[in-house]
Amino acid sequence: MDPLVIVGYLAGTLTTISFVPQVMRAWKLKETRDLSLAMLLLFAAGVILWTLYGTWIGSLPIIAANTITFILILVLLGLKIKYT
Template sequence: MIDNYEIIGLIAATLTTASFIPQVYKTWKTKDVSSLSLTMYLVFFTGIVLWLIYGIHLKSLAMIVSNIVTGILAIMLIVFKLVYTNNKN
């Protein structure tokens, strides 16, 4: 059974993870990566992987799901930064 704190965690995870979606969408549509910091997203992704490992250890559904999804979104931005920077006209 999911307790109240895990429900709060799921709500928080949904909100913080969803906050990345507009950035991913905008970057995908415009291909403008000039304001994205590759270093920041590489460090951020590393942190996400560590949070995922911690969430697995705790068996926290909120931490596991949110860090998987956020990790995918961060990887997308990293790939966009690498691809769109190298494909400047």
Template sequence: MIDNYEIIGLLAALLTTASFLPQVYKTWKSKSADGLSLTMYLAFFVGIILWLVYGVHLKSISMIIANSITAIFTFLLIIFKLRYK
């Protein structure tokens, strides 16, 4: 059974991960990544991967799900930044 804190973690994961969707969509649709900082997204991506490893170590479903999806969205933004120069 999932405890209340894990439910809070899942809700936080949903909200923070979903916050990337508008930026991914806008960048993909406009084919422009001018406003994105490659350095920031590379550092953020490494941080997310480290959080994912930590989540796996803790066996925290909310951390694993959130950081896996956020890593994918961040990776897409990095690809868009490199592609849409």
């Protein structure tokens, strides 16, 4: 596999899975007070545009990473709303 694609997937894997411990923490603590709602909303809007950008330039790492990140951000948004 092209090393460029590997770095892209590794980057996407890291920034995507980084939200897993955050979701788990919110889930476990049942606390999201220190999480900024504005951050989650802006980030969600951003990953939608990144997915569009990735589709446009034909970059599968960008499309895949941002689609999964979007789902995790939606879960965090749900937890933020539930526990606020």
